[in-house]
Each structure stands twice: as C-alpha cells, then as structure tokens.
Amino acid sequence: MYSCSDHKSCLSDALHVADKICQKKGLRFTSLRKIILEMIWSNHEPSKAYDILDKLKDVNLSAKPPTVYRTLDFLLENGLIHKLNSLNAYIGCSHPLEHNECFFLFCQECKEIKECCNKELAKAINQTASNNKFQPMNITLEIQGECQECTDKARL
Amino acid sequence: MYSCSDHKSCLSDALHVADKICQKKGLRFTSLRKIILEMIWSNHEPSKAYDILDKLKDVNLSAKPPTVYRTLDFLLENGLIHKLNSLNAYIGCSHPLEHNECFFLFCQECKEIKECCNKELAKAINQTASNNKFQPMNITLEIQGECQECTDKARL
DNA sequence: AAATAAATGTTATAATATAACATAACATAG
DNA sequence: CTATGTTATGTTATATTATAACATTTATTT
Numbered sequence: 471m472y473s474c475s476d477h478k479s480c481l482s483d484a485l486h487v488a489d490k491i492c493q494k495k496g497l498r499f500t501s502l503r504k505i506i507l508e509m510i511w512s513n514h515e516p517s518k519a520y521d522i523l524d525k526l527k528d529v530n531l532s533a534k535p536p537t538v539y540r541t542l543d544f545l546l547e548n549g550l551i552h553k554l555n556s557l558n559a560y561i562g563c564s565h566p567l568e569h570n571e572c573f574f575l576f577c578q579e580c581k582e583i584k585e586c587c588n589k590e591l592a593k594a595i596n597q598t599a600s601n602n603k604f605q606p607m608n609i610t611l612e613i614q615g616e617c618q619e620c621t622d623k624a625r626l
Numbered sequence: 627m628y629s630c631s632d633h634k635s636c637l638s639d640a641l642h643v644a645d646k647i648c649q650k651k652g653l654r655f656t657s658l659r660k661i662i663l664e665m666i667w668s669n670h671e672p673s674k675a676y677d678i679l680d681k682l683k684d685v686n687l688s689a690k691p692p693t694v695y696r697t698l699d700f701l702l703e704n705g706l707i708h709k710l711n712s713l714n715a716y717i718g719c720s721h722p723l724e725h726n727e728c729f730f731l732f733c734q735e736c737k738e739i740k741e742c743c744n745k746e747l748a749k750a751i752n753q754t755a756s757n758n759k760f761q762p763m764n765i766t767l768e769i770q771g772e773c774q775e776c777t778d779k780a781r782l
Numbered sequence: 783a784a785a786t787a788a789a790t791g792t793t794a795t796a797a798t799a800t801a802a803c804a805t806a807a808c809a810t811a812g
Numbered sequence: 813c814t815a816t817g818t819t820a821t822g823t824t825a826t827a828t829t830a831t832a833a834c835a836t837t838t839a840t841t842t
Contacts, residue, residue: 498839500789519829532791539830540790555711556766558798558829575760586758594750595769602742603774604731610712612766613751618759654808656820675798688822695799696821714798714829784842791836798829805822812815 471575471582471617472514481511484562488550491566497548505529506541507562510551514582516559554583556612561585571595573611579620627731627738627773628670637667640718644706647722653704661685662697663718666707670738672715710739712768717741727751729767735776 474480488507492499509525510517519538526533542560545551549566553559554574561574564585572587591611599606616624630636644663648655665681666673675694682689698716701707705722709715710730717730720741728743747767755762772780 498789502790534792535830536792536832537790544789555768556764573754575755575758577760578763584758584760586754588754588757591750591754594747595767598729598742598744598747599731599769599771601744602731602740604733604740604769605772605777606769607734607771608712609770610766610768611751612711613755613760613762614765615755615763616761621761654820656807658821690823691799692801692823693821700820785840786842787838787840789836789838792834794832794834796829796831798827800827801825803823803825805820807818807820809818810816812813 471577471580471584471619474514477513481508484511484550487566491548491550495548497544502530502537503541503544506538507545507550510545510560511562514561514584516554516557516561516576516581516583518559522560552585554612555610556614571609571611574613575617576612576614577617577620578614579616579624582617584617627733627736627740627775630670633669637664640667640706643722647704647706651704653700658686658693659697659700662694663701663706666701666716667718670717670740672710672713672717672732672737672739674715678716708741710768711766712770727765727767730769731773732768732770733773733776734770735772735780738773740773 485504485508488504489499505526506522509522519535519542523533523535523538526538530537542551546553549563551560551562552572552574554561554576557576561583565587570587571592572585573591575584575586576582595609595611596606641660641664644660645655662678662682665678675691675698679689679691679694682694686693698707702709705719707716707718708728708730710717710732713732717739721743726743727748728741729747731740731742751765751767752762
C-alpha cells in the first residue's frame with residue numbers, strides 16, 4: 471500500500487518530531503522510548519507488543535513485558551503511536567503535531583496500515599453521535615480490507 | 627442510556643429472531659447457544675467472555691473457555707452478536723435481519739452500548755475508503771463517550 | 783550532597799483466546 | 813431402524829495480551 475519513496479526519512483522524521491514534542495512538553499525521550507518508537511516505525515505494518523519485546527531483548531537482555539507496555543503507554547499518551555484495537559497492535563502516528571480524530575485502513579493482504587484523517591468523516595461521526603445525544607470522547611475507526619495495489623496484484 | 631420500556635420483550639424478541647435465522651439457514655440453535663445469547667442479552671452492557679463462562683458454570687459444571695469462545699464464534703458468524711474490539715467484549719445485535727455496517731456508542735459512565743446503523747455515516751466511511759482506493763471488507767467503529775442521561779446526572 | 787521525582791528493573795499473575803484431539807448428539811442414506 | 817458421516821460439545825493444554833506491585837536506578841531540583 472505504501473509508497474514512501476524513502477523510508478529512511480520517514481523514520482528519521484518520526485524520531486525527530488517525537489524528540490521535538492517531548493522537548494516541548496518537558497518529557498524525556500529516553501533511549502528505551504526511542505528504540506521502541508524506532509522499531510514501530512521500521513515499516514508501515516502494525517507492531518505487536520511481544521514482537522517488540524523479542525527484538526528489544528537483542529539489545530536489552532533484561533527486557534520484560536512491563537518494559538514494553540510502559541513505553542507503549544508513554545508513546546500512546548503523547549500521541550506518538552496509536553493502538554489498533556481490532557488487531558491488538560500498534561502503529562506510529564503519521565502526524566503527531568496536528569492531531570484530532572484519525573482513522574485507519576488496514577490491508578489484509580500486504581498488512582500495511584494507512585492513517586487517514588478526514589475532516590468530512592470526523593464531522594459525519596460527530597453528527598451521528600450528536601443525533602444520538604452522545605458526547606464522543608474517543609473514537610475507534612478501523613477499516614479492514616484490500617488496498618488497490620493488492621487488488622491489482624490479485625488480478626494478474 | 628437505554629429506555630427499552632420492557633426488557634423482557636427485548637430479550638425474547640432477540641431469542642425469537644435468532645431462532646428464526648438459524649432455521650432459515652439450517653443451523654441448530656442448541657440450548658448452549660441459546661443460553662449464552664440469553665446471557666448476552668440480559669442487559670444492554672457488553673459481556674466479557676470469562677464472565678459468561680462463570681455464569682455458564684452455574685448451569686454447566688464442565689464449561690471451559692472453548693465452550694464459550696466456540697459459541698461466541700457461532701453467534702458472531704451468524705450476525706447475532708458483535709464483538710467490541712476496544713473493550714474485548716460482546717453485545718447482542720439489535721437487528722440481525724437487516725444487516726450491513728453498524729456502529730457502536732459506548733457510555734463510559736453507565737457502561738451501556740447503543741448500536742446505531744446510520745446510512746449517511748456508512749456512506750461517508752465508504753467514500754473515505756474509496757478516496758484512498760481501498761476496498762473495505764470489515765469496519766470497526768466504536769465511539770466511547772458519555773450519553774445524555776449520564777451527562778445530565780453529573781450536572782445535578 | 784541530599785531529597786525528590788521519574789524511569790526502569792523484576793517477579794508474579796491476570797485476562798483474553800486458541801490448538802488439538804476425544805466423545806457425544808444429531809441427521810440422513812441405505 | 814441402524815450404520816455412517818457430520819456437527820456440536822467436552823477436555824487438556826497452552827498461546828497471546830496485559831497489568832499489579834514493589835525494588836532499584838537514574839535524573840532533576842534544592
């Protein structure tokens with residue numbers, strides 16, 4: 471699904487923005503936090519907590535589940551990653567600076583995730599909530615399906 | 627959130643429709659399936675698998691996790707219940723006969739769920755997917771927040 | 783340099799879910 | 813009605829995801 475012409479810059483941008491955000495908020499972007507964010511950004515596929523743990527053990531023998539989950543919590547709280555509830559997995563946030571509701575397209579073929587923040591859609595969702603006299607606080611919208619590239623490939 | 631004036635009929639309707647659907651599809655609405663669907667419909671709150679298991683043990687000493695999960699799978703496959711991914715919980719489907727995309731409002735105060743099938747919103751979601759050249763197959767939309775009643779109560 | 787706060791280490795366990803194989807109940811063809 | 817195949821349930825074991833609670837280390841502030 472993805473055509474990030476240069477994933478290296480994709481990754482380094484993410485780390486740079488994370489650093490910036492932490493500075494701004496007076497938070498510490500420790501090496502553990504950086505390493506885990508780096509792992510999550512190693513590709514555009516969602517990362518599983520225990521896969522992160524396994525990789526982390528290569529550099530940090532003493533890594534254990536709380537090591538990972540605490541760090542994921544930190545990254546989640548600060549909008550640097552998102553949790554995909556339908557997959558029990560985590561993905562880097564593609565625009566942590568300009569944030570509001572955002573939605574996910576997950577291709578079941580190539581396993582890649584695309585984050586899409588669409589104001590029209592956000593409006594429609596808020597409208598639905600308000601029609602139901604409901605005050606939305608947290609929205610999970612995850613669309614599973616097939617991306618164009620994979621559909622095309624299947625046709626060959 | 628809910629004002630089903632008569633929950634007994636709410637429940638019996640659900641069981642009746644489930645029976646009808648199984649008959650139509652040539653499936654067996656066994657007593658285990660019926661009991662579990664009944665438990666899920668005992669209120670409008672999402673049910674957790676292991677809570678169902680605990681209750682089930684009162685009537686079926688030998689119940690074990692697969693007993694519950696297999697039955698949940700059956701009910702899910704046949705559109706009689708939905709899984710709420712953001713809660714790891716299950717809720718009865720309020721209109722299993724006329725089905726397409728449906729969305730959920732979960733009140734964090736009273737813990738009740740309202741299923742809302744809104745064609746406008748479904749259209750907006752499909753539009754977003756199609757803008758991204760994406761073929762949607764399965765949509766998870768779960769809105770957490772506060773319902774009117776709970777907001778009002780908090781104001782007292 | 784001491785006191786405080788924040789981050790990480792560590793042990794244990796909780797909560798959610800599935801794989802694999804055994805047995806029982808039901809459906810149906812002969 | 814009974815042998816046979818199929819569907820459902822029982823059973824054992826284990827995988828996966830996540831958190832609680834307390835100890836230690838590292839950083840920050842006084």
